[in-house]
Amino acid sequence: MNRTQLATFWERYGTFCILVLIIAVFSALSPAYFFRPENILQIGVQSAITVLTALGEFFAILIAGIDLSVGSILAITGIVTAKLMVAGLHPVLAVLGGGVLMGMVLGAINGALVNFTGLHPFIITLGTNAIFRGLTFIISGANPVFGFPYEFVLALTGNVGFVPAPVLLALCLAVVLWFVTTKTRLGRNIYAMGGNREAAYFSGIDIKLHTLVVFIISGFCSGLAGVLSTARTGAAEPLAGQNFETFAIASAIIGGTSFFGGRGRIPSVVVGGLIIGTISNGLNMLHIQTFYQLVVMGSLIIAAVSIDRLVGQGR
Amino acid sequence: MVETATNLRPLVEMRGIVKTFGGVHALKGVDLNIYPGEVHVILGENGAGKSTLMKILSGTYQPSDGRIFVDGTEYTHLTPVQATHLGIAIIYQELSVINELSALENLFVGRIPVRRRFGFGVVDWALMRREAAEILKKLAVTLNLDTPVRNLPIAHRQVIEIAKALMLNARVVVMDEPTSSLTTLEVRSLFKIVRQLRDAGTAVLFISHKFDEVRAIGDRFSVLKDGATTGTGMIADTTNDDLIRMMVGRAVKQYFRNEQPVDRRQAPVLKVSHVSSRDRRQVVDVSFEVYKGEIIGFAGLIGSGRTELMNCLFGTMARSSGRIELNGRDITPRGPVEAVKRAMAYITESRRQTGFMPNFSIENNIAVSRSVKISPLRGTWGLIRSREDHRLAEEQRKAMAVKCASVRQNITELSGGNQQKVLIGKWMCTQPDVFIFDEPTRGIDVGAKAEIYRIMRALSNSGKAIIMVSSELPEILAICDRVAVFKTGRIVQVLDGATATEEQILDLALIREETAK
Incomplete structure (x- = not known):
């Protein structure tokens, strides 16, 4: 294999190779517990929320932007969904209104601010991240919200066949978004904007509309993640989703998404999210404390992206 | 002093300089002699090879062929460092001063003097101040050395560059269109400095488009055209007409012009009326028509506002007024999306920036x-x-x-x-009805150029409105049925492509400006 072939191979399957490598390492370190069917499913469940936020983040990075507010959108949608249910709203309506719609509206606020101010999404979402988190505290009085119907928890944590519901949900969304990125004009236009914003503008692509849509998608994904997170913990925590932007960004970048925009694939991002979930699960299996986990996680992110750069230089 | 200059040995002698970029000849054998104590003006159209020649002189580019002598010694591989040591300094159009540093620091960038103090090396500010004061006195300028350069007027930043060159004992100072962003008063003080340099025996290479400046400051001139020297002599003995003729005056191929005369009694295909940019300065109240089977060309200097006009037409730049009609129907686009939907096409001047998606x-x-x-x-x-x-x-x-x-x-x-x-x-x-071609052949080899002309002509013959912007006059004359000469955001005059000459266009684009001032 010559250099360019290696680079092409790496672009497609590099992330997958890293996942296999990490699984191999943990299996060797913890042979009794790690590589068992129950644990593999558990990894899937643990990764589902990361994958969801990463899918949204992927779009933001694809247009050479970023979304730092995924964690706080997760928290606020979780709280609002829970509050609505406690207030007696039907869980389905609560999920649609307080989770999904709410997430989309918050995403639209991000997108509209980016369009209106012309500032980089980094600055806008840095600000809205704080705003949304603050609102979460105000709405919840800084207390967790619980006491919502058990059917809600059951529906979103149970199994469909043998597949856990969160895994199914994340996979379905990934497939839909994969379709959007590869088969629709919207998707191609977003790649075009990421590749060369100016040229896309001169080609007649509506930059502002697409920016708005990108942030709505990101908000939607975070909103869904917020609902899942609430179901999983059995209570809506105002502190939920802290640092999740780090994991979302890391998943997208480990998945080969170019920080400069215009390059990246949904399947690789899903694998990127799985890598984050696997590392976290594996470290738990090895009984490593949470504090140390953050250190290891950060180091692995840097290592994974460095490897990607080194191998992918032929691009 | 000037009369004796030619009797001296040249300080720099460039002989038969050839430079090719991937098969394209930028320079095809240029000769240039630079004598001490002269202001040598380099003239030439855009793309004639002036910048390439200067980059070879400064060691930035290596010539593909030809010889360079400095003080009679041949240098086969002149490097930028060597050139600096030999006393060759270039002051580029985009000044290379560092805006955040003070004037004093800028003068010593890269060679800040250091002295020992308590075992440490500390900056020798006193020495810097002394040397800077000395050089500014020589240039007869006063300037606050502690001001950050970003707060200084452009003219002073230029002075800093000149002073920097002199501190490195420059014997040849190249100035690339130094007056382009200066006011009349600033130009006058720059010329004073240039004369001082000359009288002190420094050779000044002065690149300019403006004939009145060339006359005011220049001793000798060299004209470049298509990468070759077409004339050199004393400015005082040469008329502007002669200079323009040397800059252009080539047999122009006219194969791409329309054979049938354009019928302008019919209603125009495209009617553009009263287009102004939002600031009303870059584009000022421009109106024109394009008739069936016709290509209209926009000629003018770089920075005259032609690209801005095209952006106003396409909706990628904000307008304060303007209306675009296609066959009597209003198609004025509010933005590029509407422009595309209303059958306009814009081939922009920079493929890399505004043309293609590199990831596609x-x-x-x-x-x-x-x-x-x-x-x-x-x-x-x-x-x-x-x-x-x-x-x-x-x-x-x-x-x-x-x-x-x-x-x-x-x-x-x-x-x-x-x-x-x-x-x-x-x-x-x-399937557009209106095509805008902005510098469509920039950086393209000759064969591809001809094909693009052929395509443009075919489109025009099929009834599309074609607007072309080009800074290459031969190209404009070879293909356009009418030529609108553009200057400071306005159409100065619309010429018939069949009878217009390069001299005429240049005259309108350059010299009128100076007499108008």
């Missing part, structure tokens, strides 16, 4: 604008029709004679000319 294949680059045109709701919704996209890409590849292995190839793998053809093909797929 040829096929996808061709497909994007068509997708906007045919899709309902601003081009966002709907599925990609990949089979149709592929078929259209293949069609354009044949029609434009794009040389590529496959339309699925990445566009960055193509040569500039082929990229340009792909971009024209992309617009063809939107």
